[in-house]
Amino acid sequence: MDVEELSYSVSLAPVTLVVLVLLLGFTPVEGQSQVIGSLQPIVVSPGDDVILPCHVEPPLSVMGLTVEWSRPDLQRDPKDWLSRVEYVHLYRDNREVPDMKLSSFVRRTTLFPDGLRQGNISLKIMNVTLADEGRFQCFIPKLEGRVRSAFVHLVVEPNSAKNWTTETPIQPRSPQTPDLRGETDAKGGLSSRNRLSLVVVFCVFLTIMGVGVATYLTKKCQEKQFLQLFKEPTVEVL
Missing domain, CATH: 1.20.58 (Methane Monooxygenase Hydroxylase; Chain G, domain 1)
Incomplete structure (x- = not known):
């Protein structure tokens, strides 16, 4: 040369x-999972059951991971800075942990065990009350990905025309976070x-x-x- x-x-x-x-x-990067909630508020009437949609994209099993549902907008007692964190629902070690649960949600929440295998972490709340209205956060602390949490806004309206009571998880596509299905197919290949x-x-x-x-x-x-x-x-x- x-x-x-x-x-x-x-x-x-x-x-x-x-x-x-x-x-x-x-080129798709492995381990870039994301938690996706819903930008649209979920509207329900008092006394109804509701499902707060939240799932992992691309789908993967979260059976062995910790899943936390909380109310980040709830105010703590300013005089008690050492008060423990309380959850709407806490899933850890393949089971629900009721010890750190908000008293108002005791025996009123559940996840979908079969759905956890596909990354569905939607939360079902039974017998909704007006006090349940607000912003909920679903969070997977040890998820290997860019986005480990998402938010769902619950609106409780008397005589609401929308009834979100269902026995199956709701998993709408949400623009809250980038949709990885646009980047990879179900087998991890290019779309x-x-x-x-x-x-x-x-x-x-x-x-x-x-x-x-x-x-x-x-x-x-x-x-x-x-x-x-x-x-x-x-x-x-x-």
Whole structure:
């Protein structure tokens, strides 16, 4: 490789680096799970049962993890800074832990054991009261991901037209956090959107490489022709 070829290779290095960065940016990263709640408030009437939707994307089993449901807006006693944290519902070591539960929610909340295997951590609250209205937080402390908690706003309205009583978990798609199903399919592969993006990036890479090679060959051809024009004619000796 001569000096010109070396210079040409060096000049393409930044372009190649940019393309590689783009390709890596579209590669799915394992362990990027997210907890997703609901941006839309859940409206229910007093006395009804309600399910606060919350789940993990992409789906994975959370049977062995800790799941915390709490009321972050509840005010603590300002005179008792050492008061313990109390939960709406606490799931730990594959079972509910009632010892640290808010008294107003005793025997009124439950998770869905079968749903935990698919990452469903929705909370069912029975016999809703006006005092239940407010913001709830679902949190998985040891989840390996970017977003480990989400919020659900519960609105309790007498004679509400909306009745969220159900025996099955509700898992709406929420724009609260990025939807990883747009990034990967259920098996962890690239979605059709990202496949198209990779094709576009690859075509751009080929175009850049093609232009670079064509420019190099054109330059070499012009230099060859230039040298031929100024080449000294040979003198024939008789």
